[in-house]
Amino acid sequence: MFHIFQCQPLRLITQNSLSSMCLKLMLSRPVTFAQIWKSWFSSHSLLGKKNIILMGPPGAGKTTVGRIVGQKLDCPVIDIDDDVLETTWNMSVSEKLQDVGYEEFLEEEGKALLKFSASGSVISLSGSNPMHAAGMQHMKKNGIVVYLDVPTTVIMSRLKSKEMDRIAGLSPGISLKDILQFRKQFYKRWFDIRVLCGGDIAAEVVAEKVLDAVKRYQDSELETFISTRSHRSGRSTEEDSHKLYFSDVVTQGLALDGGLFVPERGLPKFTAEEWQGLIEATYIERAQVILERCIHPDDIPASKLAEIIETAYGENFSCSKIAPVRHLAGNQFLLELFHGPTASFKDLALQLVPHLFAYCIPRSCNYLILVATSGDTGSAVLDGFSRLHDTDKQRIALLNFFPEDGVSPIQKSQMIGCQKENAWSVGVKSDFDFCQTAIKQIFTNSDFTGFLTVEYGTALAAANSINWARLLPQIVYHASAYLDLVQQGIISFGSPVDICIPTGNFGNILAAFYAKMMGIPIRKCICASNENNVLTDFIRTGVYDLRGRKLISTFSPAVDILKSSNLERYLHLIANEDGQLVTKLFDQLEKQGHFQLRKDLLGKLQQDLVAGWCSDEDCLAAIHSVYSTTGYILDTHTAVAKVVADRLQDRTCPIIISSTAHYSKFAPAILRALRIAEINQNPLSQLHLLSSYSALPPIHWGLLETLKKTGNGNHQVCAADMTALMSHIETLIQNHFM
Numbered sequence: 001m002f003h004i005f006q007c008q009p010l011r012l013i014t015q016n017s018l019s020s021m022c023l024k025l026m027l028s029r030p031v032t033f034a035q036i037w038k039s040w041f042s043s044h045s046l047l048g049k050k051n052i053i054l055m056g057p058p059g060a061g062k063t064t065v066g067r068i069v070g071q072k073l074d075c076p077v078i079d080i081d082d083d084v085l086e087t088t089w090n091m092s093v094s095e096k097l098q099d100v101g102y103e104e105f106l107e108e109e110g111k112a113l114l115k116f117s118a119s120g121s122v123i124s125l126s127g128s129n130p131m132h133a134a135g136m137q138h139m140k141k142n143g144i145v146v147y148l149d150v151p152t153t154v155i156m157s158r159l160k161s162k163e164m165d166r167i168a169g170l171s172p173g174i175s176l177k178d179i180l181q182f183r184k185q186f187y188k189r190w191f192d193i194r195v196l197c198g199g200d201i202a203a204e205v206v207a208e209k210v211l212d213a214v215k216r217y218q219d220s221e222l223e224t225f226i227s228t229r230s231h232r233s234g235r236s237t238e239e240d241s242h243k244l245y246f247s248d249v250v251t252q253g254l255a256l257d258g259g260l261f262v263p264e265r266g267l268p269k270f271t272a273e274e275w276q277g278l279i280e281a282t283y284i285e286r287a288q289v290i291l292e293r294c295i296h297p298d299d300i301p302a303s304k305l306a307e308i309i310e311t312a313y314g315e316n317f318s319c320s321k322i323a324p325v326r327h328l329a330g331n332q333f334l335l336e337l338f339h340g341p342t343a344s345f346k347d348l349a350l351q352l353v354p355h356l357f358a359y360c361i362p363r364s365c366n367y368l369i370l371v372a373t374s375g376d377t378g379s380a381v382l383d384g385f386s387r388l389h390d391t392d393k394q395r396i397a398l399l400n401f402f403p404e405d406g407v408s409p410i411q412k413s414q415m416i417g418c419q420k421e422n423a424w425s426v427g428v429k430s431d432f433d434f435c436q437t438a439i440k441q442i443f444t445n446s447d448f449t450g451f452l453t454v455e456y457g458t459a460l461a462a463a464n465s466i467n468w469a470r471l472l473p474q475i476v477y478h479a480s481a482y483l484d485l486v487q488q489g490i491i492s493f494g495s496p497v498d499i500c501i502p503t504g505n506f507g508n509i510l511a512a513f514y515a516k517m518m519g520i521p522i523r524k525c526i527c528a529s530n531e532n533n534v535l536t537d538f539i540r541t542g543v544y545d546l547r548g549r550k551l552i553s554t555f556s557p558a559v560d561i562l563k564s565s566n567l568e569r570y571l572h573l574i575a576n577e578d579g580q581l582v583t584k585l586f587d588q589l590e591k592q593g594h595f596q597l598r599k600d601l602l603g604k605l606q607q608d609l610v611a612g613w614c615s616d617e618d619c620l621a622a623i624h625s626v627y628s629t630t631g632y633i634l635d636t637h638t639a640v641a642k643v644v645a646d647r648l649q650d651r652t653c654p655i656i657i658s659s660t661a662h663y664s665k666f667a668p669a670i671l672r673a674l675r676i677a678e679i680n681q682n683p684l685s686q687l688h689l690l691s692s693y694s695a696l697p698p699i700h701w702g703l704l705e706t707l708k709k710t711g712n713g714n715h716q717v718c719a720a721d722m723t724a725l726m727s728h729i730e731t732l733i734q735n736h737f738m
Contacts, residue, residue, distance in 0.1 A: 097168060300360070368398070510567075620636075
């Protein structure tokens, strides 16, 4: 049963009118959610005068589902094949197809659509209607197009026992599968809402999913964001003044109270059938389905989101699978996340986020993106924002701060080489924790940010993993890795896996946990630390203690971190969104250098997470051992995860190790692990030496090209001083925007 007072007002419905209707229904009899929909729409002409338009391949169940939806809403139901085409032509669809042939049939279908009009109805399109552009444009003007997305294998099975003479394009030499694959591009072009339909799902269930999807489409109020430090008993001033949506949090980055943004109602959940429908999908297709559920179409319409995803992943990755899963040994599998242009897992997010950001920000203001990096983020974010369209580069610039002496030589060369006309790097004479803390303080310095806005018309934004948009693409690759194991026959859907991730700022492992929440059967998330093992101690004891700790420089610099920002999002989640508690914990960490979890929260944490750490010595030994036995070279961070996985896994299920970077980014450490006595200090020479090993995977293409171009490129260096950093920010704004 649906509790009526949880009902949120539709954007086109006044809150008072809906509440009045709901109250009357409550007083008269128990009501279901579908009854509320029927009562509302029967008296208010279905979304004003708009139609629900069902689209999908032949065999998707459009006609049956349309009738059920229409019955629930007590509104007219129109089947284009039966009620429009056959009436217009005065013959059956199959007769028309035989009479005029495929090409002319599509044109005649389109002409019939152009003459058709209806309002307040449920309309079931033919499978080939979407192939006529003018006809679909006409239909969309007065309707919400709902795509019934059924896996091709399911459609093939359904159509085996049916007559196939009504399927346009079917002929000798052209298979049904080819036709279905070809048509997908047209379905993706026109839909407003996607409804995933598995193999055995009943039409009644699909109809309910259509109603839920339409409700979501019409009501973005359901998908607002809050700060991890907001108080449930009394919303923050920021939340009182206006609600925040995806486009707001992408633009703003960090909440004004210093917390991190999270979705107020949590993440969407997929059914097992919906996940199984993605097993045969490509990475890009999986990304679109998952991100559509996480980003409301009011923020980014499905068609624009598809365009952004295709731009991000279409040509910028050296592997067509984007993030392939490779068997390493025994029950261990590597999730290779280094096939992007800058050779690290950061590319999976940062080829996408700049385009999301450019779409979401208002056109009336310039934006400067501030980034702190421990290594890999720097080159990835520089590369990503430099790929924006020229018009976007004029209003979006980026400033990347990194520890001058805290990254590998090749990482530094990358960050220098990836500088472009709208993207620059600044080395800071300190560590990553200082860089990250400084950026947070700059964001919450209202005097400084206000000055930049008034004086220069420029706002600040963040592209670190503190930005919510950074986490969503990471959820995609963890989900995709599991589906790949199912697709390869390693496991069946529902079988558990463990995931082991080299962890510093907690974003990557948090994304894996989010994938678990959304329905991926992940058993344990294993947190792998290097000698900066504050997270390992915390997960084991519940005490986060920075007192007396100094950052140690290791061979795995991307996880040389003591303050893990995204841990705040996880603690907010397990504390039942108690922002007051989160505020208390992180205030105590900031002021006293430590905090301790309650026992009940520690118990929850240890149900989700286990942790271990690895020394530099063990890291290098693992690289040597794996290469000796398999011919595969791990990077230093992946080696950390491999060592921890070996120690902590119980071998009762597969374990996916996140391979977060290509080994050639850390050539000196790799050469040392391979027992090379003399190591040339020139990064390019180091890569050439590594390439002589003919190991797997081969030397990274993009990294080699970047180093060839870099030479002795310049970058700015500044002291570990807030005033100096703010001065760099103001100077960049003056030079780029003024």
